[in-house]
Amino acid sequence: MADLTPKQKEVWDCFIKEQPKILLASGAKRAGKTFVFILLYLMHIAKFENQGLSFIIGGSTQASIRRNVLNDMEEILGKELKLDKTNAISVFGNKVYCFDGTNADAWKKARGFTAAGALLNEGTALHDTFVKEVISRCSYPGARVLIDTNPENPAHFVKTDYIDKDGQKLKNGKINIKAFHFTVFDNIYLDEEYVESIIASTPTGMFTDRDIYGLWVAAEGVVYKDFNKDKHYIDDIEGVNFVRYFAGTDWGYEHHGSIVVIGEDDEGCFYLLEEHAHQHQEIDFWVDVANDIKSRYGNIFFYCDSARPEHVKRFRRERIKAVNADKAVVSGIEEVARLFKTDQLKVVKSKVSRFDKEIYMYVWNETTGEPVKQWDDVLDSLRYAIYTHTKPQRRKTGGR
Ligand SMILES: Nc1ncnc2c1ncn2[C@@H]1O[C@H](COP(=O)(O)OP(=O)(O)OP(=O)(O)O)[C@@H](O)[C@H]1O
Ligand SMILES: [Mg+2]
Structure with a gap:
C-alpha cells in the first residue's frame, strides 16, 4: 500500500x-x-x-x-x-x-x-x-x-x-x-496535471475557496464571477458546428417567465442562442414561443421548472418535449459557473437583453448560502437547461 x-x-x-x-x-x-x-x-x-x-x-x-x-x-x-x-x-x-x-x-x-x-x-x-x-x-x-x-x-x-x-x-x-x-x-498522490486541471475548471470565489483550499467560507457577491463580457459575448455563430440544441424554461408571471435556447457544438462548447423573457404572459403565449422554437430547431428537449406541473403537462399535450429539470441550486450554479470559467459557455450578445442585467445583478445571500431570488429568471432557465442536459455526462465522469 x-x-x-x-x-x-x-x-x-x-x-x-x-x-x-x-x-x-x-x-x-x-x-x-x-x-x-x-x-x-x-x-x-x-x-x-x-x-x-x-x-x-x-x-x-x-x-x-x-x-x-x-x-x-x-x-x-x-x-x-x-x-x-x-x-x-x-x-x-x-x-x-x-x-x-x-x-x-x-x-x-x-x-x-x-x-x-x-x-x-x-x-x-x-x-x-x-x-x-x-x-x-x-x-x-x-x-x-x-x-x-x-x-x-x-x-x-x-x-x-x-x-x-x-x-x-x-x-x-x-x-x-x-x-x-x-x-x-x-494529497501528494494526485497527478500534477489533474490538480492543475481541477484548479483551472473550478469557479472563482466560494467554489475555489472550498473545493481547492478547503475553507469554510460563505458565498458572497456576484454569483457568476467568471463571466467576462469580452470573452463570453459573441457577435455571430458563423462557422460553429452545432450538434445539438435544447431549451430551458422558467415559469413566471409577476416575475419574468423565460425560455432560453442552447446550442452545443462538436467540441462540447455551449451557446446561449435565444432569450425569451416576458412578464404577465399566460401559458398560451409560452406554448406559442416553444412551438416557434420547435419549428426552427426541431423537436428539442425543454428542461422545465417543475414548480408548475400543469404548465409542464400543457407543453406535453402540445407535443413539446417538456422534461422536469434538475433544480439542485448550488450544484447547478457550479456547473454553469464551471463552463464560464473554462470558456465553454458563450452568449450571442444581440439575442439577449434580460441576461445582460441578471448576470451582474444575481448575487449570493451570505446567510442562506443560496442566491437571492431576484435577477434570476433567465439565469434559472439557463441553469435548468445546462445542468439537466450535462447530467448524464457528469455521471459518467464521476460527478465532476
Ligand atoms: N496515502 C494515499 N495513498 C494512495 N492513494 C491515496 C492516498 N490518500 C488518498 N489517496 C487516493 O486519493 C483519492 C482522494 O482521496 P480521498 O477519497 O480520501 O479524498 P477526500 O478528501 O475524501 O475527497 P472528497 O472530499 O472528494 O471525498 C482517492 O482515490 C484515494 O484512494
Ligand atoms: Mg471523501
Missing part, C-alpha cells in the same frame, strides 16, 4: 498518541480525508477483534456509503463487503452498521444502540440530530468518532459545534475534539 501523505501522517499520529474521542478532517475535495479515516477506522475495529461489538458507518445515502467508504474498504481488506438484511457488514469479528443520515429522523435508527466507534462520511450532508445521536451512542469504553467533510457555510453545525471546538478537553485531561484541515495540495 502506498504511504500516507504528510497531512495524513499528522492525523494518524494524533489518533494514536492524543486519542481524541472525536476526530474531524475537513477540507478540499480529493484531499485524502476519507482514505486515512478508513485506514484508522479499520485499525480501530481490529483492536476489538472477535468481540461481536457494534460499529457505525454514517453517510448521506446507502449508495454514497458504498461509493465513498465500502469500495475503498474492500480494496484495503482484499475482500468483498456485503450488507446483510440489517445493512451491516462483518469486519474483524464485529458488526458495522451502515446508516443513511440525511433525514431528520435518521437518528431513530441509531437509537438504543451501543457502539464502539463511528465513521461519518461527508458530515455536512448528515442531519444535525443524527450526528449528535451517533456520537452519544458511541459509549463503549474506548469508542472513537471520525468525521470527514467538505466545507460549507461557516455557520454550519459541523463547523460551529465541532471544528470550532478543536482542542476541547474532557475533565480528565483527555482530548475530546481534534480537527484537521486539508487542501487539495495535501
Whole structure:
C-alpha cells in the first residue's frame, strides 16, 4: 500500500498518541480525508477483534456509503463487503452498521444502540440530530468518532459545534475534539496535471475557496464571477458546428417567465442562442414561443421548472418535449459557473437583453448560502437547461 501523505501522517499520529474521542478532517475535495479515516477506522475495529461489538458507518445515502467508504474498504481488506438484511457488514469479528443520515429522523435508527466507534462520511450532508445521536451512542469504553467533510457555510453545525471546538478537553485531561484541515495540495498522490486541471475548471470565489483550499467560507457577491463580457459575448455563430440544441424554461408571471435556447457544438462548447423573457404572459403565449422554437430547431428537449406541473403537462399535450429539470441550486450554479470559467459557455450578445442585467445583478445571500431570488429568471432557465442536459455526462465522469 502506498504511504500516507504528510497531512495524513499528522492525523494518524494524533489518533494514536492524543486519542481524541472525536476526530474531524475537513477540507478540499480529493484531499485524502476519507482514505486515512478508513485506514484508522479499520485499525480501530481490529483492536476489538472477535468481540461481536457494534460499529457505525454514517453517510448521506446507502449508495454514497458504498461509493465513498465500502469500495475503498474492500480494496484495503482484499475482500468483498456485503450488507446483510440489517445493512451491516462483518469486519474483524464485529458488526458495522451502515446508516443513511440525511433525514431528520435518521437518528431513530441509531437509537438504543451501543457502539464502539463511528465513521461519518461527508458530515455536512448528515442531519444535525443524527450526528449528535451517533456520537452519544458511541459509549463503549474506548469508542472513537471520525468525521470527514467538505466545507460549507461557516455557520454550519459541523463547523460551529465541532471544528470550532478543536482542542476541547474532557475533565480528565483527555482530548475530546481534534480537527484537521486539508487542501487539495495535501494529497501528494494526485497527478500534477489533474490538480492543475481541477484548479483551472473550478469557479472563482466560494467554489475555489472550498473545493481547492478547503475553507469554510460563505458565498458572497456576484454569483457568476467568471463571466467576462469580452470573452463570453459573441457577435455571430458563423462557422460553429452545432450538434445539438435544447431549451430551458422558467415559469413566471409577476416575475419574468423565460425560455432560453442552447446550442452545443462538436467540441462540447455551449451557446446561449435565444432569450425569451416576458412578464404577465399566460401559458398560451409560452406554448406559442416553444412551438416557434420547435419549428426552427426541431423537436428539442425543454428542461422545465417543475414548480408548475400543469404548465409542464400543457407543453406535453402540445407535443413539446417538456422534461422536469434538475433544480439542485448550488450544484447547478457550479456547473454553469464551471463552463464560464473554462470558456465553454458563450452568449450571442444581440439575442439577449434580460441576461445582460441578471448576470451582474444575481448575487449570493451570505446567510442562506443560496442566491437571492431576484435577477434570476433567465439565469434559472439557463441553469435548468445546462445542468439537466450535462447530467448524464457528469455521471459518467464521476460527478465532476
Ligand atoms: N496515502 C494515499 N495513498 C494512495 N492513494 C491515496 C492516498 N490518500 C488518498 N489517496 C487516493 O486519493 C483519492 C482522494 O482521496 P480521498 O477519497 O480520501 O479524498 P477526500 O478528501 O475524501 O475527497 P472528497 O472530499 O472528494 O471525498 C482517492 O482515490 C484515494 O484512494
Ligand atoms: Mg471523501
